[in-house]
Amino acid sequence: MQRDDLLAVLDAKLEPGRFKDYAPNGLQVEGRSEIRKIVTGVTASQALIDAAVAAQADALLVHHGYFWKSEAAPIVGIKRQRIATLLQCGINLLAYHLPLDAHPELGNNAQLARQLGFANAQASVAEPLLWHGDWGQGTAGQLATHISVSLGREALLLGNPQRRARHVAWCTGGAQGYFEAAIALGVDVFITGEVSEQNLHIAEETGVVFIAAGHHATERYGIQALGEWLGVTQGLDVQFIDLYNPV
Structure with missing residues (x-):
């Protein structure tokens, strides 16, 4: 070719x-x-x-x-x-x-949803790079364990691991700056690759769990x-x- x-x-x-x-x-x-x-x-x-x-x-x-x-x-x-x-x-x-x-089919966000088994995965209207969907199989702590096993890298959880993880949002790579936009979607958990210092405080003060799963691992x-x-x-x-x- x-x-x-x-x-x-x-x-x-x-x-x-x-x-x-x-x-x-x-x-x-x-x-x-x-x-x-x-x-x-x-x-x-x-x-x-x-x-x-x-x-x-x-x-x-x-x-x-x-x-x-x-x-x-x-x-x-x-x-x-x-x-x-x-x-x-x-x-x-x-x-x-x-x-x-x-990309809605081959893209990192679409493929991460497939890898982790999220249902009803779709891009948000306000920010096309921020996706959301449903997991609903347990707590945030159990989701973090599932992510760690699926991606072969230990995920970092900030916030309450006992929170139910029904509705989740994610953006692969270095998208920790999207945390507040994810919270506005009404999710229980936000997943991305990297983490910043302020993400801990936002997680603790809003109750929404933040999971950093690795920039490379999510992409x-x-x-x-x-x-x-x-x-x-x-x-x-x-x-x-x-x-x-x-x-």
Whole structure:
């Protein structure tokens, strides 16, 4: 498959033009034009690039790529080494950030709901990146245990573990700033990847439980689902590589 054809397929599926993002979506580093093997993963770290090289990949498709608005522009140090490896080996780097978070089928939020068994999962009207649904199988403490087992990483619970966990909200990754928006939905529990100091006080003072389940752990499933979709619909050889990251 030609690179431009692959980009057209991904752009049609994820619609990156609908999002005002923190980094460019789509092709970030150009490699060879013909794509036969794709490696997918969460973050384009040097370790994942090296794994893609070992797998003889033509493209590396990730959720977290490069050129974030907050990062320094010069291509030096770690950034230089990563990009040099991609260029030397002819590997294309493709990244989709918010479009992959938000996709109603393949997105991180949709796939996390599927992984954790949430019913009636849907994006909120006010904030499309904030999802909510029903669990209703026990307490918040039992939900935290379920999350820990399902994601293979111990979840951090803030608040009352004995609260019933009927209605839950979630947003994968570093969405601890959405806690109050989740509370406004009338949920019992909010789940995200990371935690900030003030989340404890909000949980204690509102009674809504906050669960931090890991940035990497909550965002493994969207990129994996996207790769599987490409394999089925485009007949490409796609390999998901999940590198350990406890954060």
